[in-house]
Amino acid sequence: MSSCMIGVDVGGTFTDVFVLNEAEGTASVAKVPTTRPDQSDGFLDGIRREVSDLSEITVVVHGTTAGTNALLERKGAKTGVICTQGLRDVLEMRRRDRPRTWGLRGDFEPVVDRSNRLEVPERTLADGTVRTPIDLDAVRAAAKILQANGCKGVAILFANSYANTENEDAAVAVLREVWHNEHVSASSEILPEIREFERFSTTALNAYLQPEVSGYLGRLENALKAGGFDGEFMIVQSNGGVMAVDTACRLPVRTALSGPAAGVIAAAYIAESAGFENV
Structure with missing residues (x-):
């Protein structure tokens, strides 16, 4: 059975999926349109383009802008x-x-x-x-x-x-x-x-943010489990670390810079691997 680790970034226009197959030592990517108003549809569509059997996935790490956009656009809950x-x-x-x-x-x-x-x-x-x-x-x-x-x-x-x-x-x-x-x-x-x-x-x-973000993450988690996923579902925090989805639902303010932080952490890692110490 394959062992896949997946990273998903949901942006305003596109949803990007990165799949690392640890068993085969391969990586693949998918880009699909971000779906509105429910971003979870595009999220799952992107994953299924690369992994048809969700039970093969061990970890999903998600950088989200759901909280970011709700703050910037003033579209949080009353x-x-x-x-x-x-x-x-x-x-x-x-x-x-x-x-x-x-x-x-x-x-x-x-x-x-x-x-x-x-x-x-x-x-x-x-x-x-x-x-x-x-x-x-x-x-x-x-x-x-x-x-x-x-x-x-x-x-x-x-x-x-x-x-x-x-x-x-x-x-x-x-x-x-x-x-x-x-x-x-x-x-x-x-x-x-x-x-x-x-x-x-x-x-x-x-x-x-809590009604919006927790509702979105709850739909994602339920859809993943319905497809057979039984691994870890982690959310990127504003500080670049990760937290369990239950924590993110309880403390959604920590996701305010989730998507942007994931990009910065990745860029820093790639730069360091390429020998650039000061980026």
Whole structure:
């Protein structure tokens, strides 16, 4: 039985497939049109042009621009935020960096509308002490409002949650009780680091991308398994490494530069192999 390793890059126009047959020591490529709106069709078409029996595949590594395009084109899911009282506008204020030094106005718009950024009473201090326990009734009410507003993803953004996850954990549990939504991102899980804006914005983007990216990857994985594939399905991260598809579905923000990163890593490897140390 053949042992094939496959790399797939889905671009805006074409989907490129690279097949390495380890048993025979051969390599082949395929290029097919990228299919819209469901890119998984072109993905599987490209693979089947080179490998008819998917059970022969041991590894599939996928560099994806699904998250990249959703961010650039602002085509992520409608997203809601439940945040600490008083921090509703952190996503909008950012670090107050100005593209024009003396400009008083800007055109930046967060991926979450202000009407879908809801505050609840709670407070954790910087040392992890819970000063104000989470108001679970307020979380329930906020969840129902966001659900009624048609939100698909939800970000839980509490102050200093990196120091103590207690309030965020309770909020996530209650939210899922009243609203069976698997696309819930807690800032203490996505980026457990100091600084509200960086943590809040990264988590909001994760919630914004999760319905789109996880749905796409889920369709891919199901189609591969239906064709007999039983190997590893890995997704390229923005740092050039890889992660399991389950991790990518839970942390889609890590795929924001997946496709571009795969190209850079490949170019660096080829250059090094050819004797070019500084590329």
